[in-house]
Amino acid sequence: MISQLTDEQRRRWKEYREFADRVIAPAADAIDAHQEIPRELIRELGEAGWLSAMLPRRWGGSAVDALDYGMMAEELGRTCSNVRNFVAVQDMVSDAVSMWGTAEHKRRWLPDIATGRRIAAFLLTEPGTGSDAQSVRTEAKDCGPEIVVNGTKKWISFGQCADVFLAFVQYQGQHTAILMERDRPGVSVTPLNDMLGLRGSMLAEITFEDCRVPADSVLGHPGSGLAFVASNSLNIGRYSTAWGCVGLAQACLDASSKHACEREQYGKPLADHQLVQQMLADMLTRCRAARLLCWQAGQAHEREDEDSHYETLTAKYFGSTVAAHIASQAVQVHGARGMAAGAAVGRFFRDAKAMEIIEGTSQVIQQLLGRWSAVAGHPSSLDATG
Numbered sequence: 001m002i003s004q005l006t007d008e009q010r011r012r013w014k015e016y017r018e019f020a021d022r023v024i025a026p027a028a029d030a031i032d033a034h035q036e037i038p039r040e041l042i043r044e045l046g047e048a049g050w051l052s053a054m055l056p057r058r059w060g061g062s063a064v065d066a067l068d069y070g071m072m073a074e075e076l077g078r079t080c081s082n083v084r085n086f087v088a089v090q091d092m093v094s095d096a097v098s099m100w101g102t103a104e105h106k107r108r109w110l111p112d113i114a115t116g117r118r119i120a121a122f123l124l125t126e127p128g129t130g131s132d133a134q135s136v137r138t139e140a141k142d143c144g145p146e147i148v149v150n151g152t153k154k155w156i157s158f159g160q161c162a163d164v165f166l167a168f169v170q171y172q173g174q175h176t177a178i179l180m181e182r183d184r185p186g187v188s189v190t191p192l193n194d195m196l197g198l199r200g201s202m203l204a205e206i207t208f209e210d211c212r213v214p215a216d217s218v219l220g221h222p223g224s225g226l227a228f229v230a231s232n233s234l235n236i237g238r239y240s241t242a243w244g245c246v247g248l249a250q251a252c253l254d255a256s257s258k259h260a261c262e263r264e265q266y267g268k269p270l271a272d273h274q275l276v277q278q279m280l281a282d283m284l285t286r287c288r289a290a291r292l293l294c295w296q297a298g299q300a301h302e303r304e305d306e307d308s309h310y311e312t313l314t315a316k317y318f319g320s321t322v323a324a325h326i327a328s329q330a331v332q333v334h335g336a337r338g339m340a341a342g343a344a345v346g347r348f349f350r351d352a353k354a355m356e357i358i359e360g361t362s363q364v365i366q367q368l369l370g371r372w373s374a375v376a377g378h379p380s381s382l383d384a385t386g
Contacts, residue, residue: 004295013071019048020075028080031200032347035193036161037086039116046116050076050087052094054236059098059106060114066301070243070294077247081351082200084247085358088240089157092233093120093166097179100220100229105179109164121162122237123153123206124230130155131364133168133226138208140171140178145215147171147178149186149208157358159204160191166219167208168230174223177230178213186211197354235309237359238316239301243294245319245355249287252323252330252348256280259334270333279333283326290315290322310372317365320355327352 005013023044031037045051054069055061064072076084094113097105112118129135138151149169153159167178182189192203220229257280260271270276293315300308330345331338338345356362 009067009071012068013075016072016075019050020079023048024076024083025079028083029342029344029347031080031082033342035199036202037082037200041083042086042116042119045083045087046114051090051116052110052114053087054091055094055098055110055114059094059110061094065298066239067295067298070239070298073240073243074247074250074291074294077244078251079247080200081244081248081348081354082198084240084244085157085198085201088237088244089122090120091240092122092237093164095236096166096177096219096229096233099232100177100224101179102216104216105219109179113164118163119158119161120164120166121156121159121204121206122233123156123159123165123167125153125155127152127154127205131361133230134175136168136170136175138167138169140169140176142172142215143212146212147215147217149178149180149211149213152205152207154205155192156204156206157198157201159189159206160202165206166229166233168225171218172222175225175227175230176222177219177225178217179219180211180213180217184211184213195354197350197352198358199350234359235312239294239297239312241355241359242290242297242312242315242319245316245323245352246287246291246294248323248348248352248355249283249290249319249326252326252345253280253283253287255345255348256283256330256333259337276333279329283329286322286326290319293318307372310369313360313365313369313372316359317362317369320352320362323352323355 027038027041049062050072052060053062053064053072057063073084076087090113094110097109109118113120124133126136126138129137138149138153140147140149151169153167163182165180165182167180169176169178186209188207190205192205195203260276260280261269263270297311297315300311327349331349334345337343
């Protein structure tokens with residue numbers, strides 16, 4: 001895949017890697033241990049143009065294309081999955097506002113999200129509604145010039161610190177997106193700490209009790225919440241997650257290769273033992289295959305292929321399973337050291353499990369891909385190469 005990069009793409013990828021190594025990697029362990037992302041790091045992400053990166057420059061974005069965005073997401077995943085998740089959530093909300101928001105919505109929120117001055121959260125999941133997003137129960141009712149919201153959202157990334165919520169509700173009997181401030185009366189936030197993985201993603205349960213918002217808080221129109229707003233945002237999240245999984249897998253491979261060369265057993269380095277070589281070869285092959293699927297998804301997006309959504313689903317499904325497998329193998333290569341407190345591969349292992357759940361579980365994506373394959377037929381090898 002590297003041979004396909006232009007000189008300019010190579011230069012930018014090098015810049016992304018250097019920034020991730022200098023700014024993000026040193027903070028990764030502390031983010032996991034303290035279960036929060038420092039505001040200073042968020043500010044640096046904004047200054048570097050890593051937030052809302054695909055938005056036009058007039059709204060504070062960097063106007064990067066899908067392939068550049070993928071490179072950024074891989075470097076984020078390689079250094080800190082919590083930060084990658086943060087960037088993805090900001091992008092999911094800002095993209096929705098840029099596509100479906102009013103001029104006032106855009107003016108008020110997009111520049112601040114892009115600079116990190118304001119933090120956004122994507123409120124879809126509920127205590128009784130996960131994969132079945134159509135069945136959200138949070139309800140919004142007309143009340144003169146206002147809308148009154150009641151209900152609960154759960155497992156919300158960065159819900160603990162968000163300034164603005166993109167919430168999905170039932171409004172006028174239809175699935176609808178509403179944009180609202182956190183500090184409105186009737187909003188309560190309960191932190192959800194000590195998660196297995198993505199411990200620094202500051203999850204929360206958010207409850208609305210007769211929370212009043214202006215009627216113009218609706219994003220798009222009633223009924224567009226799932227089919228348009230959420231669907232497009234989730235596609236961005238899945239694309240970011242797919243590339244982030246490649247980065248996580250690459251970090252596991254790098255750490256395992258280094259350890260295998262330095263650690264000696266039975267008078268020779270682990271890297272000289274055939275079974276360890278087999279593990280490293282398997283990790284290398286899967287990592288490269290996942291990266292190629294991500295690259296193909298990015299190219300499909302740039303070409304505006306009608307099936308680009310499914311290319312992203314494929315990359316996310318395979319990438320998340322690869323990350324989980326490689327992270328498990330990395331702990332195995334490290335032995336007891338991989339299980340010790342503070343071990344990087346231990347953090348990778350926990351975060352990788354989360355990748356098989358967020359932005360659509362592996363089982364839900366299998367279902368979607370299975371239906372696509374049945375309806376569209378299996379693409380020929382020529383078609384599949386683009």
